[in-house]
Every structure is written in C-alpha cells, then in structure tokens.
Amino acid sequence: MADFLHSSYHHPILRSWSNSATLSLVDSLVYPVFISENNDCDESIDPLPGQRRLGINKLKGVISSLISKGLKSVLLFGVLTSLEKDEQGSAASSDDNPVIKALPILREAFPNLLLICDVCLCAYTSHGHCGVFTSDGVIDPKESMQAIARVALAYAKAGAHVVAPSDMMDCRIKAIKDLLQDENMINRVAVMSYSAKFASSFYGPFRAAAQSAPSFGDRKAYQLPPMSRGLAIRATGRDVSEGADILMVKPGMAYLDIVRDIKNAFPHHPLAIYQVSGEYAMLYHAAQNSVFDLQTVVMETVGGMKRAGADIIITYFTPQILSWLEEVKD
Ligand SMILES: [Zn+2]
Incomplete structure (x- = not known):
C-alpha cells in the first residue's frame, strides 16, 4: 500500500510518541477504560481490583x-x-x-486527550471469538477482516484518533487502511496494531472485565504461540507492510525479548507494550500480601519495558504511576 504517513502524527501525543529521545514516562502512559452500556454504571471489576466499569455519565x-x-x-x-x-x-x-456513544462526549469534554479504541469482535459476538466463522466452523479470513474494518471505521467516524485492532486476524490492517482511504479519513486516524499478541495465560481477568471469554475453544488458532519469536517478527513485519502506524507487543513482562527484537527490526515505528490484566493482578495481589512494595515493583516493571524498547506503555497502573510521579515532582 502507498505510504500514507499523516495518520502517524496528526495529534500532539502521536507526535510525542515519534520523538523517543524526548518522550517522558507520563506521555508514554495509556490507561485502559471499560465503558458499560449502562450509562450510570460505576461498578468494581473483582478480578481487576481498583478498576471499574463506567457508564458514559460517570466517565467525565x-x-x-x-x-x-x-x-x-x-x-x-x-x-x-x-x-x-x-x-x-x-x-x-x-x-x-x-464506545461509539462515549467518543463524541470525550472529544468535546477533553479536546487534547488521545482517544484510542480497541477494535475487536469478541465482546460483541455470541461465541466470544475475535473473528467470524464459516458455516463449517473455522475462522473466515475474508469476512473477519472486513467485519473488523467496519468496526474500525465506525469508531473513526465517531471520533477515535486511533483504532487498535486486537483480533490477530490475518491482514486486517490493510482492510482497515483501505476502508479509511475509501472514506477519505486516512490522514486523521492512526492504526495501532496489536501486532505481536500472544495466546497468553495472563489475559484471564480482562475477559471477566470485558465479558469477552470465548464460549467454546480457545484463541490459539489466531493469537501467537507464546514461544514463537519467528511468528512475532513475521506478524509485525506483515502489519508494517500493510501500513500500521504503531506496533505493539502483548503481554509485557514475559515478552521483553520480543519487544527488543521488534524495536531493533522496526526502529522507525512507535512501539507499545500492554501490561495486561494478569500482570496487573499478580503485582497487585503480591503487594497486598507484603511480598514487595507496589510502587517500587511497578516502577521497576515499567522501567524494564522502557529499557526493552517500548515507547508506549498501556497499563492499569496508570493512575497510580501518575500520582507517584506527581509526588516525586513535589
Ligand atoms: Zn478479541
């Protein structure tokens, strides 16, 4: 595909993510937010202590x-x-x-906040998988990539600055970019690809939070085998060639070698790490049980992610890290 680059730097935060020499930890942080269909919802998520599902009336x-x-x-x-x-x-x-209801509200209330939408089907399909199936029960690659692209376009039209496909379906980056180009939105929406997303045991608490657990089988036919370095590099290279603006490795702590490999192989793309729900819960519960001090260990993990090559850190610890950094400043 032709190299459309404006999408990579159309927002001030996207520009900061491309300036790795001056990028601060505060600007690197992305906070995952669960938005409930119930407008007045404000409920705790038991497997993710401290995190909440929020309705659009509670978000602001x-x-x-x-x-x-x-x-x-x-x-x-x-x-x-x-x-x-x-x-x-x-x-x-x-x-x-x-999410589509929340986007215009957030754009208006917080004009400088970068709005990234996770793009996937699993929280919206009856079977809880991230793609669409053929009548004989296997993933339908063409239907899946087109369905994903339609969701990405809907988020873009509602006001997302960045769409982030997390499905790991083949060739969905190109499908999304093609659709954004057809709609003349290619320069206004960045695509953050979950480019190396592994079939990890660390996702358990998230599936409860987003109510997206598969009703049968697992996701090993589309998420990457945890031990495969080669597939991680190939999947990322494929997404780069299809025009991804931002790359990602998920989960974080068990995959820092992959982060460094990908940063070395694709040094000109901002690289995100997702410190996933199981990593969050593990650190939280260990600190609760006096295994270690939470602040010290969280800062060690995000420092390690930066050292490994991550420009962007998606973490449920974002609120605490922001508070801790404020204390250091005072
Ligand atoms: Zn999914």
Missing part, C-alpha cells in the same frame, strides 16, 4: 481527575449489558455501542 468525572494528574491517552473497551450479541458482532458498529 474519572477521566477529568486523571487528566489533572497528567493523563494524555485512554484505550477504550465496550462492555455490553443488553445489546444483542450475534455471530458477526454487529453490535460493535451500532450507534448503541457504548
């Missing part, structure tokens, strides 16, 4: 207090309560999807 208060501490970017996930889930995940593109 929470995000506003984080922005006052330096928050620059959020990664949005939708959680359905009453919208019907079907085999194609049609609800993801619906105007009633809580």
Whole structure:
C-alpha cells in the first residue's frame, strides 16, 4: 500500500510518541477504560481490583481527575449489558455501542486527550471469538477482516484518533487502511496494531472485565504461540507492510525479548507494550500480601519495558504511576 504517513502524527501525543529521545514516562502512559452500556454504571471489576466499569455519565468525572494528574491517552473497551450479541458482532458498529456513544462526549469534554479504541469482535459476538466463522466452523479470513474494518471505521467516524485492532486476524490492517482511504479519513486516524499478541495465560481477568471469554475453544488458532519469536517478527513485519502506524507487543513482562527484537527490526515505528490484566493482578495481589512494595515493583516493571524498547506503555497502573510521579515532582 502507498505510504500514507499523516495518520502517524496528526495529534500532539502521536507526535510525542515519534520523538523517543524526548518522550517522558507520563506521555508514554495509556490507561485502559471499560465503558458499560449502562450509562450510570460505576461498578468494581473483582478480578481487576481498583478498576471499574463506567457508564458514559460517570466517565467525565474519572477521566477529568486523571487528566489533572497528567493523563494524555485512554484505550477504550465496550462492555455490553443488553445489546444483542450475534455471530458477526454487529453490535460493535451500532450507534448503541457504548464506545461509539462515549467518543463524541470525550472529544468535546477533553479536546487534547488521545482517544484510542480497541477494535475487536469478541465482546460483541455470541461465541466470544475475535473473528467470524464459516458455516463449517473455522475462522473466515475474508469476512473477519472486513467485519473488523467496519468496526474500525465506525469508531473513526465517531471520533477515535486511533483504532487498535486486537483480533490477530490475518491482514486486517490493510482492510482497515483501505476502508479509511475509501472514506477519505486516512490522514486523521492512526492504526495501532496489536501486532505481536500472544495466546497468553495472563489475559484471564480482562475477559471477566470485558465479558469477552470465548464460549467454546480457545484463541490459539489466531493469537501467537507464546514461544514463537519467528511468528512475532513475521506478524509485525506483515502489519508494517500493510501500513500500521504503531506496533505493539502483548503481554509485557514475559515478552521483553520480543519487544527488543521488534524495536531493533522496526526502529522507525512507535512501539507499545500492554501490561495486561494478569500482570496487573499478580503485582497487585503480591503487594497486598507484603511480598514487595507496589510502587517500587511497578516502577521497576515499567522501567524494564522502557529499557526493552517500548515507547508506549498501556497499563492499569496508570493512575497510580501518575500520582507517584506527581509526588516525586513535589
Ligand atoms: Zn478479541
């Protein structure tokens, strides 16, 4: 595909992510936010202690207090309560999807906040998988990439600055870029690819948070085998060739060698790490049980991620890290 580059730097935070020499830890942080279909929802997520599902009426208060501490970017996930889930995940593109409802509200309330939307079908499909199946029960590559691209376009039209496909379906970056180009939005929306996402045991708490666990089987036919360095590099190279603006490795702590490999192989793309739900819960519970001090160990993990080559760190610890960095400043 032709090299459209404006998408990579159309927002001030995207520009900071391309300036790795001067990029601060505060500007590197992305906070994942779960948006419930229930507008007044404010409920704790038991497997992710300290995290909450929020309705659009509660979002502004929470995000506003984080922005006052330096928050620059959020990664949005939708959680359905009453919208019907079907085999194609049609609800993801619906105007009633809580993410689509939240985007214009957040754009208006926080004009400088970078809005990233996780793009996937699993929270919206009846089977809880990240793609669409053929009638004989295997992933349908063409239908899957087109369904993913339609969701990405719906988020882009609702106001997302960045769309972040997390499905690991083949060739969905090109499908998304093609659709954005058709709609003349290619310069206004960046694509952050979950380019090396492994079939990890660390995702358990997230699936409860987003209510996206598969109803049968697992995701090993599309997420990467945890021990495969070669597939991680190939998948990332494929996404680079299809026009991805930002790359990602997920999870973080068990994959820092892959982060360094990818930074070395693709030094000209901003690289994100997702410190996933299981990593968060593990550190949280260990600190609760006096195994170590939470602040010291979290700063060690994010420092290690930076050292490995990450420009961007997506973490549920973002609120605490912002507070800790404020204390250092005082
Ligand atoms: Zn998914």
